[in-house]
Amino acid sequence: xxxxxxxxxxxxxxxxxxxxxxxxxxxxxxxxxxxxxxxxxxxxxxxxxxxxxxxxxxxxxxxxxxxxxxxxxxxxxxxxxxxxxxxxxxxxxxxxxxxxxxxxxxxxxxxxxxxxxxxxxxxxxxxxxxxxxxxxxxxxxxxxxxxxxxxxxxxxxxxxxxxxxxxxxxxxxxxxxxxxxxxxxxxxxxxxxxxxxxxxxxxxxxxxxxxxxxxxxxxxxxxxxxxxxxxxxxxxxxxxxxxxxxxxxxxxxxxxxxxxxxxxxxxxxxxxxxxxxxxxxxx
Numbered sequence: 001x002x003x004x005x006x007x008x009x010x011x012x013x014x015x016x017x018x019x020x021x022x023x024x025x026x027x028x029x030x031x032x033x034x035x036x037x038x039x040x041x042x043x044x045x046x047x048x049x050x051x052x053x054x055x056x057x058x059x060x061x062x063x064x065x066x067x068x069x070x071x072x073x074x075x076x077x078x079x080x081x082x083x084x085x086x087x088x089x090x091x092x093x094x095x096x097x098x099x100x101x102x103x104x105x106x107x108x109x110x111x112x113x114x115x116x117x118x119x120x121x122x123x124x125x126x127x128x129x130x131x132x133x134x135x136x137x138x139x140x141x142x143x144x145x146x147x148x149x150x151x152x153x154x155x156x157x158x159x160x161x162x163x164x165x166x167x168x169x170x171x172x173x174x175x176x177x178x179x180x181x182x183x184x185x186x187x188x189x190x191x192x193x194x195x196x197x198x199x200x201x202x203x204x205x206x207x208x209x210x211x212x213x214x215x216x217x218x219x220x221x222x223x224x225x226x227x228x229x230x231x232x233x234x235x236x237x238x239x240x241x242x243x244x245x246x247x248x249x250x251x252x253x254x255x256x257x258x259x260x261x262x263x264x265x266x267x268x269x270x271x272x273x274x275x276x277x278x279x280x281x282x283x
Contacts, residue, residue, distance in 0.1 A: 031069070033064065033069030035062060042081060049088055050108065060074045061095050062074055073111045079097050079100040081095060082095075084096075087133070090150040092106065092150055094148065094150075095126075102119065104116055119158075121140075124166070131174035131191060134149060135147070135148040147194055157194055163182040164181050164182045175197075175234075177234060178211070186199060186220060186232055202239045228242050
């Protein structure tokens with residue numbers, strides 16, 4: 001663990017493109033918050049109801065006011081904290097703890113820990129699926145996903161994926177999508193039936209990690225470690241094109257290098273308004 005891991009700087013990105021002409025679209029950092037502490041950092045999750053930012057930090061989840069940067073509270077007791085998901089209807093939040101294969105359920109209002117659920121090894125990314133009212137974790141070393149009842153916190157079952165999963169997203173209608181890092185592919189999961197429905201390869205993409213969804217246009221955006229963003233039509237279950245990125249995108253910290261992540265609200269960018277990109281060649 002290097003010295004760079006002792007300080008995390010959260011940059012709030014202000015999106016200007018939605019209100020400006022295409023020729024003047026730009027992004028800039030609106031403000032920065034410095035949060036100190038030993039150990040690694042991982043996913044950010046924004047609580048849209050409580051207007052709070054949840055930050056995974058080594059052995060805890062730190063809850064921050066996104067306007068002031070003030071620390072509002074913590075969810076302790078994790079071991080290699082990874083991600084957070086919110087089940088607003090149940091009033092529960094869930095945090096993954098990859099080193100001890102547990103998921104911590106907590107009360108969204110008080111942040112009080114309510115219980116722990118055992119899952120397969122290396123639970124990493126996590127999401128809430130509103131169609132099934134279940135939490136889904138993606139377990140890297142186990143090559144699986146796990147479904148958890150959002151009300152009781154009980155483990156419902158596991159889904160074999162056949163490869164190491166990374167970040168996942170929900171379409172909101174019972175379909176989940178997850179990057180398969182080992183296969184350079186995306187898998188579609190039937191959340192109710194708890195099985196992989198289909199999968200497709202991402203040409204030119206090496207080790208897809210970050211994933212975002214444009215539900216209006218049925219598009220998936222996979223950030224790949226070879227500085228490519230692969231775009232898929234999730235209705236057709238096929239990669240359609242890819243873009244070369246100036247920096248390596250990632251959904252988490254590399255286990256080889258605990259360097260800081262870069263975050264961009266991709267799902268707020270409308271595909272039809274994008275300028276024509278230089279197509280990635282894969283070379």
